[in-house]
Amino acid sequence: MKVRILATPPDPATGEKQPAGIRIEDLPKGSTRQRIPVQALEQHQQTGHVTIEADRFVYHTVDGDVVFHIRQEPGRYCLTCGERLPDFGGNGRALEARRAQQCIDHVAAHGDKAVKSPDWPHGYENRPSTFTCEVEDLRGK
Amino acid sequence: MADLILNEALGRSLTLIQNVEDNSPAAAVLRLHLWVISATDATLRDVTDGNVDDFEAITNVAEASNSGYANQSMDETDIVITVDDANDRVDVVFSDQTFTAVVAGDNPTDMTLSYDADGSDTDTTTKVLVVWDFSVTPNGGDIVADFPATAAFRVNQG
Numbered sequence: 001m002k003v004r005i006l007a008t009p010p011d012p013a014t015g016e017k018q019p020a021g022i023r024i025e026d027l028p029k030g031s032t033r034q035r036i037p038v039q040a041l042e043q044h045q046q047t048g049h050v051t052i053e054a055d056r057f058v059y060h061t062v063d064g065d066v067v068f069h070i071r072q073e074p075g076r077y078c079l080t081c082g083e084r085l086p087d088f089g090g091n092g093r094a095l096e097a098r099r100a101q102q103c104i105d106h107v108a109a110h111g112d113k114a115v116k117s118p119d120w121p122h123g124y125e126n127r128p129s130t131f132t133c134e135v136e137d138l139r140g141k
Numbered sequence: 142m143a144d145l146i147l148n149e150a151l152g153r154s155l156t157l158i159q160n161v162e163d164n165s166p167a168a169a170v171l172r173l174h175l176w177v178i179s180a181t182d183a184t185l186r187d188v189t190d191g192n193v194d195d196f197e198a199i200t201n202v203a204e205a206s207n208s209g210y211a212n213q214s215m216d217e218t219d220i221v222i223t224v225d226d227a228n229d230r231v232d233v234v235f236s237d238q239t240f241t242a243v244v245a246g247d248n249p250t251d252m253t254l255s256y257d258a259d260g261s262d263t264d265t266t267t268k269v270l271v272v273w274d275f276s277v278t279p280n281g282g283d284i285v286a287d288f289p290a291t292a293a294f295r296v297n298q299g
Contacts, residue, residue, distance in 0.1 A: 006227075018227060033218045034218050035219050039292075043223060076283075099283070104242055121211045128237060
């Protein structure tokens with residue numbers, strides 16, 4: 001998607017501009033899905049025009065609200081059954097390898113029905129800081 | 142933030158990223174590749190044609206060949222472009238991408254972003270745009286490309 005952070009006219013003395021709202025100029029065309037990285041959310045929050053709720057993000061744009069319903073929290077998911085795969089606590093390279101092996105074992109349990117893709121050759125996806133959302137466009141409504 | 146942009150991709154990178162964000166052409170995707178590189182940045186900047194195969198033809202540049210590794214693709218749903226009129230810049234943020242369960246072998250040093258116009262993952266037609274330093278030692282775990290809060294890619298005035 002494409003977002004524009006609008007600005008006030010430049011201050012005549014300093015030339016400085018201030019944020020003046022937010023506009024969503026483009027939403028996905030081939031899908032109602034949008035992945036929202038935490039980094040982008042934090043950047044847009046700085047304008048004060050994004051509300052974060054338990055199950056959705058609402059962009060209060062100058063043209064009306066655009067709601068992003070959270071369909072998938074950050075984490076690891078099986079491509080075959082959609083199950084969120086468990087995480088071991090803590091950090092560390094050895095733990096990370098163990099997590100990956102547990103995911104591979106989970107996918108293997110699906111046998112011939114296991115779904116894999118070129119991007120996800122092991123049959124699970126891992127997006128640790130991205131929300132997968134369904135877009136509801138309420139602008140003009 | 143990108144560590145370098147290929148000379149022939151200067152200014153063009155944002156246009157090509159926007160093609161994918163616009164879903165035009167619909168099959169277009171961005172790709173992330175992992176590399177083992179000891180060539181200098183100056184050498185990388187000067188690569189001509191700039192397709193993945195041209196990049197790999199540079200001496201001391203090789204794509205990671207670890208078992209379990211596959212390049213990652215991103216479509217329009219993975220891209221957030223923010224045009225910031227208050228600060229006069231354009232930031233591009235991607236959803237984090239993960240190379241899952243990459244087995245030990247090569248130790249990648251860099252990651253590239255490329256534009257694949259037809260989504261066919263063909264090295265001779267996929268354009269390399271930017272390079273990030275990305276040093277990892279695979280051990281069978283997941284390798285996450287988690288882009289920084291300051292944007293994966295930024296275009297400024299001036």
